[in-house]
Amino acid sequence: MFVWTNLVIWIANVLQGALNLYFWVVIIAAVLSWIEPNPYNPVVRAIYAITEPVFDWIREHLPVLFGGIDFSPIVVLLFISFLTQYLIPTLTRVMVFGFA
Numbered sequence: 001m002f003v004w005t006n007l008v009i010w011i012a013n014v015l016q017g018a019l020n021l022y023f024w025v026v027i028i029a030a031v032l033s034w035i036e037p038n039p040y041n042p043v044v045r046a047i048y049a050i051t052e053p054v055f056d057w058i059r060e061h062l063p064v065l066f067g068g069i070d071f072s073p074i075v076v077l078l079f080i081s082f083l084t085q086y087l088i089p090t091l092t093r094v095m096v097f098g099f100a
Contacts, residue, residue: 032047051073
């Protein structure tokens with residue numbers, strides 16, 4: 001039983017670490033959109049390649065309000081916070097201890 005518990009906790013920690021890393025990548029992408037860096041820089045291209053598919057999906061489903069302000073990074077950050085603070089700990093407890 002302890003093997004299952006340790007595996008579930010390890011998967012939860014890895015997922016939480018990956019989401020924490022993506023959280024910071026989203027913040028960096030938002031800051032980069034304010035300063036307009038060189039679009040041919042490989043680091044900038046990598047950050048945009050990682051974040052733009054998610055931002056584009058949210059932009060398609062989120063109505064534009066307030067004069068064209070892009071709220072997609074804020075929505076992504078809120079969703080990541082929800083996952084890391086509520087959903088992952090809840091699923092970990094359910095998988096380890098059951099529904100009791």
